[in-house]
Every structure is written in structure tokens, then in C-alpha cells.
Amino acid sequence: MPRITYEEAKAKYKMWNDAEDARSTGAAYSIAGRSITRIPMEEIQMMKRKYGRIIDAYENGGKRRSRTSGFYPVDR
Template sequence: MPKMTLAEAQMMYKLWCDAEAALATGKSYTIAGRSMTRTDMNVVLERKRYYGRIVDDLENPGMKRRSKVRGITPFDR
């Protein structure tokens, strides 16, 4: 996990949430002094998810996330 404080992670998470809201309304947005008018929504959602996980890990140290089953392939014997 990156060396980041909870306040820094929360700030970055909020920035990406603002970017998502701006993209959803079709407006431009600003992150760290850069003005963006178009970007891929997948990139914004991925970064939001990334910082959300960091915030969760810093707020709840030692808590493990549940593992997820990706898929099951049935077969006959």
C-alpha cells in the first residue's frame, strides 16, 4: 500500500468523485490544477475505486475484504 495519510487519501477520493460527477453532467473539471474536458469514464472509476480502497484500509486497519468468486465452470465427468 502506498505511503499516504488518511486525509490525503480522502482528498484524492473526493477529487475523483467530483471528476465522475462532472463527466456525468458533460462538464469539464479540474484536478491538481489541470483542466480536463474529456476523459474515459473507466479511468475515473478505476482511480475512484483505487482511492476508495486506500481510504477503507486506512480507516479499518487489519480488516480483510471478502474474497470474490469470479466464475465457476461446470463440467461433466
């Protein structure tokens, strides 16, 4: 299991999800001479995947879902 708690992972996932929503409105803006540049969308999505995997690990008991489905050996 990861060293971060389930509740912390859910909070971080929500934070990055909110960041993705905010980022979709624009990359940069300026108010009263101050400019803000937001985080690149790729980095936000990477962090969402990271915390999503941690949440999945807690919810699935650390077991990953098998990606193999319907494997049938064939003799030639």
C-alpha cells in the same frame, strides 16, 4: 499501509468523485475556440476504486473483509 496519508486519500477520492459528476454532464465542449475533452469515465471509476481501497485500508486497520461466507465442506 499505503504511502499516502488518510487525509490525502480522502481528498483524492473527493476530487475523483467531483470529476465523475462533471464528466456525467458531457465528454467535450468548446469555449471561444478552445476545446476541452474530459477523462474517460472508466479511468475515473478506476481511480475512485483505487482511493476507496486505500481509505478502506486505513479505516479497517489494513485488514480486508473476507469474501467467503457460509463455506461448508461436504464429504462425498
